Each structure stands twice: as C-alpha cells, then as structure tokens.
Amino acid sequence: MSGVNVSVSPWLSSPKESRLRRPLRIAIFGFGTVGSSVARILVESQPEGLDLTHIFNRRIDRKRVDWTPASVEWSEDADAVLASNVDVIVELAGGLDPAGNWVRRALDAGKSVVTANKKLIASHGVELERLAEARGGHLKYGAAVAGGIPVIPGLEQGLAGDRIDRVVGILNGTCNFILSQMDEGAEYAAVLAEAQKRGYAEADPTEDVGGFDARAKLAILMRLALRAVVDPEEIQPRAITQVSAIDFTYARDLGCTIRQIARAERTGGAIAATVGPMLVAQRSPLAWSRGTENMVIFTGQFGGDVVFSGHGAGGQPTAVAVVSDLLALAHGSRRVEIPAVQASVSAEFEVPHYIRLLVDDRPGIVAEITGYLARERINIRAILQRPGYPPHALPFVVTVEPCKSSALQRALASIRTMNCHRAEPLDLQMLE
Amino acid sequence: MSGVNVSVSPWLSSPKESRLRRPLRIAIFGFGTVGSSVARILVESQPEGLDLTHIFNRRIDRKRVDWTPASVEWSEDADAVLASNVDVIVELAGGLDPAGNWVRRALDAGKSVVTANKKLIASHGVELERLAEARGGHLKYGAAVAGGIPVIPGLEQGLAGDRIDRVVGILNGTCNFILSQMDEGAEYAAVLAEAQKRGYAEADPTEDVGGFDARAKLAILMRLALRAVVDPEEIQPRAITQVSAIDFTYARDLGCTIRQIARAERTGGAIAATVGPMLVAQRSPLAWSRGTENMVIFTGQFGGDVVFSGHGAGGQPTAVAVVSDLLALAHGSRRVEIPAVQASVSAEFEVPHYIRLLVDDRPGIVAEITGYLARERINIRAILQRPGYPPHALPFVVTVEPCKSSALQRALASIRTMNCHRAEPLDLQMLE
Numbered sequence: 074m075s076g077v078n079v080s081v082s083p084w085l086s087s088p089k090e091s092r093l094r095r096p097l098r099i100a101i102f103g104f105g106t107v108g109s110s111v112a113r114i115l116v117e118s119q120p121e122g123l124d125l126t127h128i129f130n131r132r133i134d135r136k137r138v139d140w141t142p143a144s145v146e147w148s149e150d151a152d153a154v155l156a157s158n159v160d161v162i163v164e165l166a167g168g169l170d171p172a173g174n175w176v177r178r179a180l181d182a183g184k185s186v187v188t189a190n191k192k193l194i195a196s197h198g199v200e201l202e203r204l205a206e207a208r209g210g211h212l213k214y215g216a217a218v219a220g221g222i223p224v225i226p227g228l229e230q231g232l233a234g235d236r237i238d239r240v241v242g243i244l245n246g247t248c249n250f251i252l253s254q255m256d257e258g259a260e261y262a263a264v265l266a267e268a269q270k271r272g273y274a275e276a277d278p279t280e281d282v283g284g285f286d287a288r289a290k291l292a293i294l295m296r297l298a299l300r301a302v303v304d305p306e307e308i309q310p311r312a313i314t315q316v317s318a319i320d321f322t323y324a325r326d327l328g329c330t331i332r333q334i335a336r337a338e339r340t341g342g343a344i345a346a347t348v349g350p351m352l353v354a355q356r357s358p359l360a361w362s363r364g365t366e367n368m369v370i371f372t373g374q375f376g377g378d379v380v381f382s383g384h385g386a387g388g389q390p391t392a393v394a395v396v397s398d399l400l401a402l403a404h405g406s407r408r409v410e411i412p413a414v415q416a417s418v419s420a421e422f423e424v425p426h427y428i429r430l431l432v433d434d435r436p437g438i439v440a441e442i443t444g445y446l447a448r449e450r451i452n453i454r455a456i457l458q459r460p461g462y463p464p465h466a467l468p469f470v471v472t473v474e475p476c477k478s479s480a481l482q483r484a485l486a487s488i489r490t491m492n493c494h495r496a497e498p499l500d501l502q503m504l505e
Numbered sequence: 506m507s508g509v510n511v512s513v514s515p516w517l518s519s520p521k522e523s524r525l526r527r528p529l530r531i532a533i534f535g536f537g538t539v540g541s542s543v544a545r546i547l548v549e550s551q552p553e554g555l556d557l558t559h560i561f562n563r564r565i566d567r568k569r570v571d572w573t574p575a576s577v578e579w580s581e582d583a584d585a586v587l588a589s590n591v592d593v594i595v596e597l598a599g600g601l602d603p604a605g606n607w608v609r610r611a612l613d614a615g616k617s618v619v620t621a622n623k624k625l626i627a628s629h630g631v632e633l634e635r636l637a638e639a640r641g642g643h644l645k646y647g648a649a650v651a652g653g654i655p656v657i658p659g660l661e662q663g664l665a666g667d668r669i670d671r672v673v674g675i676l677n678g679t680c681n682f683i684l685s686q687m688d689e690g691a692e693y694a695a696v697l698a699e700a701q702k703r704g705y706a707e708a709d710p711t712e713d714v715g716g717f718d719a720r721a722k723l724a725i726l727m728r729l730a731l732r733a734v735v736d737p738e739e740i741q742p743r744a745i746t747q748v749s750a751i752d753f754t755y756a757r758d759l760g761c762t763i764r765q766i767a768r769a770e771r772t773g774g775a776i777a778a779t780v781g782p783m784l785v786a787q788r789s790p791l792a793w794s795r796g797t798e799n800m801v802i803f804t805g806q807f808g809g810d811v812v813f814s815g816h817g818a819g820g821q822p823t824a825v826a827v828v829s830d831l832l833a834l835a836h837g838s839r840r841v842e843i844p845a846v847q848a849s850v851s852a853e854f855e856v857p858h859y860i861r862l863l864v865d866d867r868p869g870i871v872a873e874i875t876g877y878l879a880r881e882r883i884n885i886r887a888i889l890q891r892p893g894y895p896p897h898a899l900p901f902v903v904t905v906e907p908c909k910s911s912a913l914q915r916a917l918a919s920i921r922t923m924n925c926h927r928a929e930p931l932d933l934q935m936l937e
Contacts, residue, residue, distance in 0.1 A: 114666060114807060121844070215663055221808035223663020230662050230838060231647055231655020234546060234828025358793060358814070375546060376653035376816060376825040382790070383811035393808040396666025397841075405839040406662060409832050412553070 097185075097403050100127035100154050102175055103165035104136045106272075107189060107216075110392035111163060116141055120396065122403030129154045151175055155182070161402060163395060164188040169196065176201060176212075183208045187398040189216035189391055195289035195305045198296065199413075211408070213398035218290040219244060219367040221390025222383040223397070228297045228371070229409045235373030237298040239338040241504065244290040246365030246386040247274045247281035248313050248333035252350065253363045256321050256330050261314065273365055273386075284310025284333065284348040291335040291348060298371055299337060301344045301416035309420050311349030315499050320429055323457055323470045324352050327427070327503075330360050334504060336422075344416045352427050352503040358382070359504065422478050425454060425503040428471045428485070431496040434464040438493055445487040446473060449480040466495045472503065529617075529835050532559035532586050534607055535597035536568045538704075539621060539648075542824035543595060548573055552828065554835030561586045583607055587614070593834060595827060596620040601628065608633060608644075615640045619830040621648035621823055627721035627737045630728065631845075643840070645830035650722045651676060651799040653822025654815040655829070660729045660803070661841045667805030669730040671770040673936065676722040678797030678818040679706045679713035680745050680765035684782065685795045688753050688762050693746065705797055705818075716742025716765065716780040723767040723780060730803055731769060733776045733848035741852050743781030747931050752861055755889055755902045756784050759859070759935075762792050766936060768854075776848045784859050784935040790814070791936065854910050857886060857935040860903045860917070863928040866896040870925055877919040878905060881912040898927045904935065 099115070101108045108128070115125045125145055130136045133149040148154050151171070155162070155178050162179040164186055166172040173193050176186050180201060188194065194201070194214045205212040215225045219242070243249050250273050254264040265282075268274035280286050292305035313333050324331050329352040337346035353359040358380050362368045367385025372378050384390035432438055443453055451473050458469040473481070481500060488498055531547070533540045540560070547557045557577055562568045565581040580586050583603070587594070587610050594611040596618055598604040605625050608618050612633060620626065626633070626646045637644040647657045651674070675681050682705050686696040697714075700706035712718050724737035745765050756763050761784040769778035785791040790812050794800045799817025804810050816822035864870055875885055883905050890901040905913070913932060920930055 118668065120666065222811055223659035226662035227655035227659040230658035230833050231826065231829050233832045234552065235825040236550065361790060361793065373825060375821040377822060379654055379815035381813060384809045389807040390809060393667040393805060394663065397663050400665045401662050401841050404841045406841055407837040407839065409836045409838055
C-alpha cells in the first residue's frame with residue numbers, strides 16, 4: 074500500500090481550474106443576519122470561484138459595513154442589480170413578495186438563484202425549478218430546511234437511491250428552544266420572552282409557534298423524500314401554545330418529553346402529514362435535540378433510519394448552507410432531480426395518543442370518557458391521575474393504543490360535550 | 506400564495522430527459538451482499554437513467570440469480586467487461602488488488618467508477634481522482650464511509666462552505682456492536698462469536714477490532730472535512746480487545762460508556778488523528794449509537810456540530826449509497842472539489858484520560874502512580890476503587906485532567922516499571 078505521493082493542493086489541478094473558468098459574480102439580496110454571515114464567509118474565506126459583487130437592501134445606508142472589498146457595490150435598486158452582469162442572486166429577504174418576484178426575474182434572465190426562502194420554495198418550488206431549467210440557470214435552496222444541516226444535499230445526492238416512506242423532524246428551532254426549556258420547568262410566557270430577547274423568536278411568534286414555518290419545510294422535504302408535490306396549506310398545523318407545564322409532568326411519567334414534530338408518511342397510496350406538539354420517547358433521538366437544534370429522520374425501505382442533526386437556524390449555520398450551494402454551482406454540481414408527483418395530504422395517522430383533560434371532578438367522568446372512546450373502538454393504554462391537585466381543576470391523562478386520527482377526533486367531539494371541562498381537552502400524537 | 510398547479514411528475518420535464526440522453530450502462534464487479542443489493546434496487550426500482558448490463562464475479566456460476574433481466578451479461582472475465590461499452594464500473598470487490606487495477610483501467614479508459622472500497626480510496630483516492638479528471642470520467646465513493654449515511658455527499662455538497670476543525674465518528678459497525686453488547690454485560694469472546702454468526706464480523710476480525718477499517722474511513726473524512734491528504738498508515742489504531750468488563754463498570758460510574766472512536770482535529774497548523782476505544786459521556790450523541798450503527802460528528806467554525814447517524818454497513822444501506830452515486834452520475838452532478846493539502850499526522854491530543862490498573866495490592870501504589878503523573882504535571886481528576894475485588898488482583902481507575910498524549914505516555918512508561926501489575930495498564934481518551 075503506497076502512500077499518497079502528491080506535493081501540494083492536488084485537488085486544484087489544472088483541468089478543474091479550466092472548468093471553473095471565471096468566478097461566479099454574486100449578489101446578496103437582503104443584508105440581515107444571514108446575509109452578513111454569507112458576506113463574511115465570502116470575504117474572509119475567499120472560496121475559489123466565488124466573487125461577491127453586489128449587496129442589495131432597502132435603505133442600504135443603514136446596512137453598510139466597512140469590511141467588504143471596495144469592489145462590492147452597495148445598492149437599494151433591485152432592478153439595477155437584477156439587470157447587472159451578476160451570475161447568481163442569493164435571495165435572503167424571505168417571504169413570497171417581493172422576494173418571489175426577484176427570484177423569478179433572475180431565473181427568467183438565465184441567472185441562478187440560491188435561496189433560504191422556505192415559504193417560496195414550499196409553495197412555488199416546482200414552478201421555479203422548471204423556469205430555471207428552461208432558461209439554463211439553477212435554483213438551489215439547501216438553506217431553506219434545517220439551516221446548517223445538509224439535509225437537502227444529503228437527500229438529493231446520497232439518498233436518492235432509496236425509497237423513503239417516512240419523514241420525522243424537528244424543523245423549528247424556536248419551538249424546540251421553548252419546549253426544551255419548558256421541559257426543565259420554565260413557563261411558556263417566560264421562555265417566549267427569553268427567546269424573543271435572544272433573537273430566536275419574532276415579536277409576533279405565530280409563524281413559529283403556530284407551526285407554519287415547520288409546515289413549509291415539511292412540504293419541501295415531502296417533495297424530495299416522499300416524492301410528493303403537496304400544497305403546504307393542506308397540512309394542518311397545531312400550535313405548541315396548547316401545551317402546559319402539567320403535560321411535561323405527565324409526559325415524564327410516560328418516559329417521554331414533548332417536542333414540536335413535523336411528520337409525513339406514505340401508507341399505501343396515501344400521504345399523511347401534520348405538524349404540532351407530540352410526545353416523543355426520552356430514549357428517542359428526537360428527545361436529544363435541545364435548544365434551537367433541528368433534527369430530521371428519514372426512514373428508507375432499503376437504508377432504514379438516517380438521522381441528521383445540528384444547528385437549524387442562526388446566521389452562521391444558515392450561511393454555511395448558502396455558501397455550500399454557491400460552491401456546488403461554481404463546481405458544476407447538478408441537482409439530482411427526484412421525480413415527484415402531485416399528491417393531496419391527509420391528516421390521518423394511526424398512532425397512539427395522549428389525551429389530557431382538566432375537569433371539575435364528579436363521579437362517572439372516567440366511565441363516560443372511556444365509553445366515548447370504546448364507541449370508536451379505541452383501546453385505553455393507561456390512565457394517569459397524579460395526587461395533589463384540587464378536585465375542581467383536576468388534570469388527568471388517558472393514553473390510547475394506536476388508532477386512526479379521525480376516530481379519535483370523533484371520540485373527542487363527544488368528550489367535549491361533557492359539562493365537566495375546566496379547559497379544552499388536549500390530544501397529542503405519541504411517536505414510537 | 507397560490508398552490509402548485511402542475512399535473513404529473515413535474516420533475517421529469519423534457520429538458521431533463523434530453524440531458525440524460527441515454528441510460529448509463531452499468532457493470533457490477535463483485536456480486537456479494539452489496540453487489541446483489543445494488544442489482545436488486547436497479548432491477549426492482551428501475552431508476553431512470555441506469556441500465557444494469559454486466560455482472561462480473563470470479564466463478565460466476567455460483568453467483569447467478571434468476572431475477573435479473575435476460576439482457577444482463579454474467580461474466581468471469583474482468584478484461585472483457587472492462588473492454589466492453591459499459592459507462593460505469595461499480596467496484597464492490599474491495600481491497601487494493603485486483604480491485605485497484607480494475608478501477609485504474611476503467612478510469613484510464615474514460616469510464617466512471619462508483620466504489621465502496623475504503624482501503625483503495627484512503628490510500629489512492631487523490632491519484633485516482635486525478636486520473637478520472639484527466640480522462641473525463643468520474644470517481645464516486647459515497648459508500649466507502651458510513652454505508653447508507655450520506656456523510657460524503659453531505660460534506661461535499663452541504664458543508665463545503667464551512668471550515669471544519671474536528672471529526673469524531675463511530676465508523677465501524679462491528680466494533681460498535683461488540684462494545685454496545687459488552688456495555689450490557691456480555692463478554693468479548695461471546696459477542697465476537699455472535700457477531701461472526703450474524704455476519705457482522707469476519708473469521709479474522711483484526712481489520713475491524715484492530716481499528717484498521719475505521720482508520721481508512723477516517724483518512725477519507727480527513728481529506729474531505731479537514732482538507733488534509735494523509736497516509737492512513739500514519740494513523741495509530743488501538744484495538745478494542747484491551748477493554749474488559751470492569752472498564753464498562755467504571756465507565757458507568759463516570760457517567761460514560763465505551764465506544765470505538767475515530768477522531769481527527771486541526772489544532773493550530775497540526776493535524777492529530779487516532780482510532781481506538783474511548784470513554785464517551787452517556788449523554789453524548791456518540792453513546793446513542795447502538796448495534797451496528799455508525800455516527801459522524803463534524804465541528805465547523807461557522808456551523809457548529811453537525812451529526813449524521815444511521816446504518817453504516819449491510820448490503821441494503823450500502824447499496825443505497827452506491828445507487829445514489831449512480832443517479833448523481835446520470836444526472837450530471839459533479840463533485841464539489843474541496844482543495845486539500847498533504848499533511849502528516851500526529852497522535853498528540855490534549856484530552857482527559859482514563860487509566861485502569863489491575864494490581865497486586867500493597868501500600869504506596871497510589872502514591873507512586875500519582876507521583877509519576879505529577880512529574881509530568883498531569884492533574885488527577887478522580888480515583889475510583891470499587892469494593893469487592895480480591896487484593897491480589899485489584900482493579901482501580903485514575904482519571905486525569907486534559908493533558909498531552911505524549912506526557913501521559915511518558916508517565917505510563919514509568920508506571921509500567923512498577924512490579925505490582927497483574928495486567929497491562931489501560932489508558933483511554935475521554936471525549937468531552
């Protein structure tokens with residue numbers, strides 16, 4: 074076995090240099106946390122083949138920094154930058170408009186686009202990829218899901234040979250931060266305030282805590298992993314705000330914790346997907362994710378479970394995904410196009426459930442509740458009632474064996490008609 | 506936000522079909538567990554753009570199966586298959602020879618090669634990639650490290666924008682199976698026998714348990730992640746056979762377990778690397794890997810820790826990596842070439858250590874041992890001595906604060922001169 078006998082930088086041999094021709098001219102649209110992190114890496118690491126030429130932002134004077142080369146043009150005129158000779162637009166403004174308009178115009182002009190815009194890709198990814206292909210450009214969005222974790226490149230380039238039937242993920246760092254802090258005893262309002270202070274949560278946290286952010290990311294993963302083109306608005310999100318301290322207590326009694334989970338699976342010909350708080354076993358990888366971390370688990374017919382984990386958000390990790398996409402473009406890497414077909418989404422899973430009730434106690438409540446469950450042929454797994462709570466606001470939990478979501482919802486509709494409730498009953502899927 | 510309004514299989518639009526031109530003609534070299542799994546996926550899933558045309562094996566008649574299409578040519582003549590009009594050789598024979606010869610000849614003829622051969626890539630990857638590039642073919646080896654886990658595509662396509670300073674991995678499923686079973690009370694010899702029965706371990710297990718398999722994989726990851734071209738033989742492996750039941754007991758007392766770890770890091774200008782059994786905290790992701798699973802953690806300057814985990818070996822998971830590489834070739838995906846420079850490897854880490862001694866007890870042993878450590882300015886962290894062992898064969902453990910490996914080895918050389926030892930002292934790195 075002979076050693077490697079090359080002298081210096083062997084992978085920078087001449088054929089490659091000739092392939093790279095000239096560096097890609099790059100314009101960053103949106104100079105916030107991620108945009109400035111991308112610029113920093115481009116300026117400091119000077120990756121071969123990448124040349125930062127333009128930075129666009131509204132009211133650009135607020136944004137100027139002193140560490141970019143003099144050659145970089147700062148602009149608040151999107152039209153002028155789009156009309157310039159840049160090769161790639163790095164779209165980091167987010168949202169459908171005007172970002173979608175810039176992306177379309179860039180692709181239409183034969184430029185390539187690298188974006189972290191999950192909302193745009195979830196809703197218009199197929200249309201935009203067709204446009205890119207028709208005009209000879211490329212669309213890359215490795216940063217749109219799970220930030221710095223290479224879930225999308227891993228899927229496209231390393232799992233395309235499998236048939237993936239199931240995706241389970243922690244896709245929103247804000248919710249994971251809130252729930253993992255609540256697990257350690259903090260109250261929702263206090264943790265949310267801390268998350269806002271640290272910049273993990275927006276002033277209006279609905280997009281995150283309501284599950285809308287995670288559902289856009291799930292829709293993207295469903296297209297690439299389950300090969301199903303879905304309308305993200307068909308996925309029903311449930312907010313984590315329904316979860317309270319008592320649920321973490323009962324979850325622990327069940328050997329579980331609570332996480333915001335995005336899940337989708339193919340069963341037979343149907344695709345089911347949902348986003349919301351769920352119970353996960355403490356020994357499951359999903360319980361390992363703490364703070365703002367993300368995690369994605371794909372289950373393939375051939376390869377079994379593959380887990381990706383790391384920092385799903387934040388300027389620098391997201392910038393790694395953006396710069397990696399830019400390098401892939403510069404090196405001529407092409408997307409492995411995974412054929413996907415249009416599909417509609419159901420919310421029908423067959424899983425065990427956790428049902429937490431808060432009641433004004435009287436005789437017969439358990440009999441009535443279990444009667445409604447029995448009518449739907451739902452088997453009780455366990456009934457948990459901790460001592461020490463006042464009888465007029467008594468929390469207790471019923472867990473049930475795997476049953477269809479629709480059957481459970483029918484039973485819950487009956488349970489809700491009872492006049493004993495001090496709070497809306499909470500039902501959570503239990504991941505096994 | 507409008508829904509997606511395409512009808513069927515939108516990613517199979519005409520521009521792509523024209524790009525794929527004709528399917529790649531594929532020859533499998535080596536029809537063992539992985540080779541037959543690759544063939545099964547190609548035959549059953551019929552991925553677009555991939556056409557299995559040849560299967561080569563020595564004494565091919567033993568290997569024939571009845572489920573391949575009649576068009577597949579079975580051959581025991583490597584020269585004839587190499588001289589045929591196949592586009593891609595899938596090399597699954599393993600080892601340096603004759604596999605290396607086939608790979609070189611295929612690349613030299615302008616064909617592409619997909620291989621799972623870690624030994625060949627670790628020792629000759631740079632040379633073979635230059636050959637591929639010079640002749641217009643491609644070399645892909647996603648299956649060479651961590652089987653079905655897309656570590657290499659994830660690195661090349663999704664982490665190229667980061668600067669990775671550290672790689673820590675569980676890269677050998679056999680060792681992980683043995684150590685995780687020993688953690689639950691089994692004896693080494695019994696677990697090895699079971700691993701051999703299940704097909705996880707070879708009749709001669711040296712390659713796995715001695716750390717040679719993991720070090721080849723580590724050398725490949727060092728090139729792609731740390732950008733350091735190293736001679737794998739410069740990495741010193743240590744065998745897991747030194748670990749015994751008592752070490753798991755003491756590891757548990759320390760909140761740890763024991764895993765075979767491959768680790769490499771860049772500190773200043775130097776590259777340190779080693780492979781061997783180490784203590785890992787029970788709350789570390791590395792302790793989650795059970796059975797034959799693999800795990801790799803990269804630490805980047807920008808993106809922080811990224812974790813990949815899944816099935817690192819076995820026919821089907823490895824076949825997923827091979828077929829994914831084939832699809833990437835068919836779709837025109839190109840490697841993101843990560844510039845790497847020649848580097849020499851030290852074994853110098855600065856980490857805490859676990860030292861287990863088995864002594865014929867007499868007064869003064871601890872004083873003498875701690876004296877030798879003090880002479881090297883090594884601080885004691887803890888001394889553990891469980892009751893219940895006979896004084897003539899007394900196991901006890903000293904853990905020390907982070908110190909240089911070289912200082913520890915000097916102290917151990919002195920400790921070994923003592924006449925009290927009933928077994929060779931065992932020192933293990935502790936991962937923090």
